[in-house]
Amino acid sequence: MSLPPIRIAVLGSGFFGTTLAVACTSHDAFDVVAICDLDLASAIELAARVDARALGHPDELAVADDVDLVMIATPNHTHAAAAISLLKAGKSVFVEKPLAITGLDALAVVDAARESSGKLIVGHVERTMPGIKRMFHAARSGSLGTLLEGYGSRARLVHVPDGTESWWKLDRSRSGGEMLHEIHELDLLTWIFGEPVDIRATVGAPQRAGAHLEDSVHKTTLKFASGAVAHHELSTSAHVPDWRLRVSGSAAALEANLRTGVVSQFTDGRLTDRWGIFDSEPANASLKESAEQPQAYGLPGADSPLWMQAAVDCELAEIAAAMRGEDSVLVDSPARAVLAATEAISQAEAARSGAAAVSLAGV
Template identity: 40%
Template sequence: MTRYKVGVVGCGFFGSSLAREFAAHPRFELTMLCDRDIERATEAAGEFGATPTNDHGAVAADATIDLVVVATPNHTHAEPALAALTQGKAVFVEKPLAVELSEARGMIECADTNGSTLMVGHIMRMMPGVRALAASVRSGDIGDVNAIETSRSRWIDTAGADPQWWKLDKSQTGGELTHEIHELDLMCWLGGDVDGVSSIATPEDGFRTTVVKFANGAVGTHTISTRSHTSSWDLTVNGSDGALRADFRTGLVQRFTGGQVVESWPIFDDADENQSLIDSATKTQKYNSGGGASSVWMQAAIRHEIDEIARVLDSGAESPLTADTDRALVVAQQVRLGQAEPADIRAAR
């Protein structure tokens, strides 16, 4: 059984969470950790017995490394990813693939040119209950899809945060629709090619609703908020013969027929992991700035993600981590640039 060597670029909150799970996984060996702050890289590398560096080029150039993981701030993904892809390495980029669509397309083209594997960390695709929901949709269990609704509305506590922190800078995050692209991604992943977009937001962009017209005639609606005093976090797919709904606040997926629940299953199979998801979804949220471990459910989702990475590296098989990696980013950029005409969307595809 092949054991793949990994280099992680970016040792902030999520980079450290990824590194922790790669180091513990039987199919991977964490060998190098990179951060522009060499002290942070050295501290993290000491925890895992890896080599520290502040040069992502050294990670890309290391002939022993099979997989490069990019977990730097959103607007800096392209450079380390391109360096590794050019060397023919497999690359896993934390979501979103990029802030600018042109950079995302550049990574995709570079991977194709060099025969490299490019994967994107749309981690909610890896939740077991969501994967089962997607499989049910694709098998035709609910008939032809006619509407998809997603939402993530909650209150983000930014009290005491450094005003210069990159997660508060839209030029670095791409804005909330891009930074928290998970639910928009689920909608676009399940909905298919996009023909048109419209969007409306409050003046401070604390509430935004985006409507997507899919090429197959279905309609998608996505609502996102960081200033909502109530919360919602869900995905609903309506079809001609039924519907499927994942509610992350209850940790449950339900199948409906004729307005009645006919089947249900948990989002995580493990009860503790599912309860951790419920607990996280129902409390006031903060953006994570680094240090400490992520929640039980997030670490579980990362493990599912890493299992899938191993499967892709073993076989080169099609995967939720490699499919339609920029589709939601097309929508997010169109909204950000105020381009909502179908012709603009088709040109961006």
């Protein structure tokens, strides 16, 4: 017997809300019933495309009897308040990354979920990519031996289009800055290795004149309770691009190269297995092709590339599982990455002001 569809509302009808809503329409588990955006004209346009009704204020979702799950795809600084108010109304929420832009707000969402009949699901989409999920299971099953070392990086040049000076994605007070906006690899490390017990972080000065990206080079070292250590690198100023995740244990190591779409297994220094980030070759080829293009954040109205649509399809399967109370990679440690990122940011900022004080003392 087939299960009734999960009735979805999408909050935010910009670039990613559109990707999510359109993907839901081709997935049997979901029925998109409402699209909500403060920009009602945008909500109306997407609602027409997915055959749903349009709403102009998030409060209308809290009282909508025909909505089971709200997908929150609004600017990052609005996630926590929207999620808390919907959870208080008994709705389940899928919150796009990052869950919040402060540690306190992330914990407040987790508290609201604990007291709600609704579920909290966080959009850590890279966890759902089949090749990455397989890495997680290998690490957890012990087949890599004792976990010793991890590495996660996202280094690239991010193109900032003309005319976007007031865009929220370039405004740290609304995006949370790069560590939070691009939280994916930090999430993968803290999801696989667990809660960090020590974090050491540093940040470079903004590197690109004319661009509006702040804090564009971050380097963070994390130590975990097991004794394992991981390094995380994030840069929007990198002429040599890199995008990878490595998990090394005493018996074997795995490395995902997201620029080539391949996960490699090494044992005793030799390549012993390899598999795709996606199970589909066209999706792996699209990931590789995207990595070779100039990088830019998605603008409202832009289409997602094939690999991102494939990732969202994987994510929707995990969302459906979470809603049905089945195992899902999207429910574990919902706030851990935000807590690690905000600790890294405050450490890096303290170190930066310390460095200024040292150089002044030298004068």
